[in-house]
Amino acid sequence: MTVTIIGVGLIGGSLALALKDNGLAGKVIGVESNNHHAQRALELGLVDEIKTLTEAISSSQLVVLAIPVTQVMQALPSVLDHVTNQVVMDVGSTKEGVIAAVTNHKNRSRFVATHPMWGTEYSGPEAAQHQAFREKATVICNREESDGEAVALVENLYRQLGMHLLYMNAKDHDVHVAYISHISHITSFALANTVLEKEKEEDAIFELASAGFASTVRLAKSNPATWTDVFRENRENVLDVLNEHISQLRKFKASLEKENYEYLEELMTNANKIKRILK
Amino acid sequence: MTVTIIGVGLIGGSLALALKDNGLAGKVIGVESNNHHAQRALELGLVDEIKTLTEAISSSQLVVLAIPVTQVMQALPSVLDHVTNQVVMDVGSTKEGVIAAVTNHKNRSRFVATHPMWGTEYSGPEAAQHQAFREKATVICNREESDGEAVALVENLYRQLGMHLLYMNAKDHDVHVAYISHISHITSFALANTVLEKEKEEDAIFELASAGFASTVRLAKSNPATWTDVFRENRENVLDVLNEHISQLRKFKASLEKENYEYLEELMTNANKIKRILK
Incomplete structure (x- = not known):
């Protein structure tokens, strides 16, 4: 064909x-x-x-x-x-x-x-x-x-x-990809910006970049025009997930601020459940 | 020896x-x-x-x-x-x-x-x-x-x-690892929790998990006791970076809320500078 x-x-x-x-x-x-x-x-x-x-x-x-x-x-x-x-x-x-x-x-x-x-x-x-x-x-x-x-x-x-x-159906698809793909891109882009911001003061910062950093930041190399397009098209779902993600990060922040290390460990133990999915 | x-x-x-x-x-x-x-x-x-x-x-x-x-x-x-x-x-x-x-x-x-x-x-x-x-x-x-x-x-x-x-020196080291390693772990843990939260309603969500998701969430499998310890010891630096990271994520959120796609693309173009570091 x-x-x-x-x-x-x-x-x-x-x-x-x-x-x-x-x-x-x-x-x-x-x-x-x-x-x-x-x-x-x-x-x-x-x-x-x-x-x-x-x-x-x-x-x-x-x-x-x-x-x-x-x-x-x-x-x-x-x-x-x-x-x-x-x-x-x-x-x-x-x-x-x-x-x-x-x-x-x-x-x-x-x-x-x-x-x-x-x-x-x-x-x-x-x-x-x-x-x-x-x-x-x-x-x-x-x-x-x-x-x-x-x-x-x-x-x-x-x-x-x-x-x-x-x-x-298209509606469910768009919700699912917001969770399983789009938010990963936003966190990577934002993480890259976080570290690049600090690099302005501390130029040696990347000498320490480890495999863990490379893995979480890899998607920040993605094409900005493509992803502007994706985020525009899936705006409402991406905003929902982004809000949920910021609220999850705030739990880590609150547990550290209050020195509630039991809760901090609980948050990470819950996150470990991802092992079921990612072998 | x-x-x-x-x-x-x-x-x-x-x-x-x-x-x-x-x-x-x-x-x-x-x-x-x-x-x-x-x-x-x-x-x-x-x-x-x-x-x-x-x-x-x-x-x-x-x-x-x-x-x-x-x-x-x-x-x-x-x-x-x-x-x-x-x-x-x-x-x-x-x-x-x-x-x-x-x-x-x-x-x-x-x-x-x-x-x-x-x-x-x-x-x-x-x-x-x-x-x-x-x-x-x-x-x-x-x-x-x-x-x-x-x-x-x-x-x-x-x-x-x-x-x-x-x-x-030890002080600089602890700041640098907060940026280059510790925050990556927090974002991964929080991202896992974000998606696991949604999974309670939508059990098919992980069927779509792609390589990008696997890469950003990999560190969420890390040992909670070890990382509670690390975050406790590096609490102030980790909180600084976490605050900066949340504020970077808020820029993505604001640009989507206001439908300011020019700014959204700018944020990602800036993040692309990470290519200098991660080959």
Whole structure:
């Protein structure tokens, strides 16, 4: 099959590689508004050719939107305008806004809303990786709003990439990712800013940076434009989680201020329950 | 040389292995108040024998305290009481309190205050690892208060383990580790509690846990007793950093509440400067 990928950055580029590596796409066409990225995607062999949106759609059986979520919301209606019997899917980090943008579109049922749970802190075509999605989860949202045959194509594709599938409505998805992904990014960004602020006075501070620091701050290297977009789209859920997180931090603060070390230890013993989840 | 290690958990056990693997200790004697840990340390080959404190000190050239910092503060004066020409070192996470506990001790100069910057979220003798300290930093604090020959022995030991040395006064050390290690643990513990709180309503939440989440929450598996001890000992510095961190998080919150996405992106662009440090 010929696949069009709109946006050949970290996710789009990695998906292009995965589709080729697994024999799922004979040809991958890239659509890319950034000329430098388009050029690099060709040079790196992520895509076979770069075309305009309408040319690309008419030559493809599957169209994947791998651009930031607000751009998906803008582009998706016109992508669906051009669709005859193609399947269209997105891979964005939030789902409610994207689905709402095409709810009444005559070709809504050709669109499958998905979110493969993989990413790194890097961005652009150079960040694309082989074997990126293997053994991770993909969420498919509001499956009942898509044609059964379109869903089957997308499910089969993800399974062939070694992913397992989860089904959720868009609303629940957006709440869950706020907890399981978005807040981790905010804490990392904020932690980096905390330490960078101190570094202005104490230039030796990073000489001590340990593996624990590297692990908690890694996500602070993530792309600001991408994440502004994600946080804007999932604003209410992210604010809820951020408030809860600040209130959890305040418990640590209060226990230290009051020198209530029994309570402090209790807070950490509770946090240890995460061992059930993270092996 | 014969080395006594007081406390054969994660750090003491790993140090025992490193000393043997690198031919630095012909014999390692363990001193361990937890009988089960003592037994496991023998079975795992971390130590050659278990002895009482006074027996162990008199048979050794080097004594290492690898117990939680508050226990170091209690034990160190009596360890120094028994010292003739042995070198004593600790490996604790905070340094001001430990050094203050022996400032006026007649054998103070036999003690070298150190902090090897390595650890994992696991604890106990079973968590001990070979090659643990390689390519990490060790801080030596208040070097001028220790005998030159004692410092030389400790420096040589750490260099042979593949570590590079940093020198700092205890006060600066404790500020720096609050920024570079302690706050990371608090944010991880608090993040785990944030998500575990939500899990009470939504049991599917962890199905989506991604690599980013695993990375930021990893430290929440750390030992509560150990970290209560560290936070107690470094209370004022940790509170300073925690306040700064909460205020950094509030900037994210304010920018989202006011829908000031330009400022939000600016905050993340600033955080990206961490790339200079974390490759």
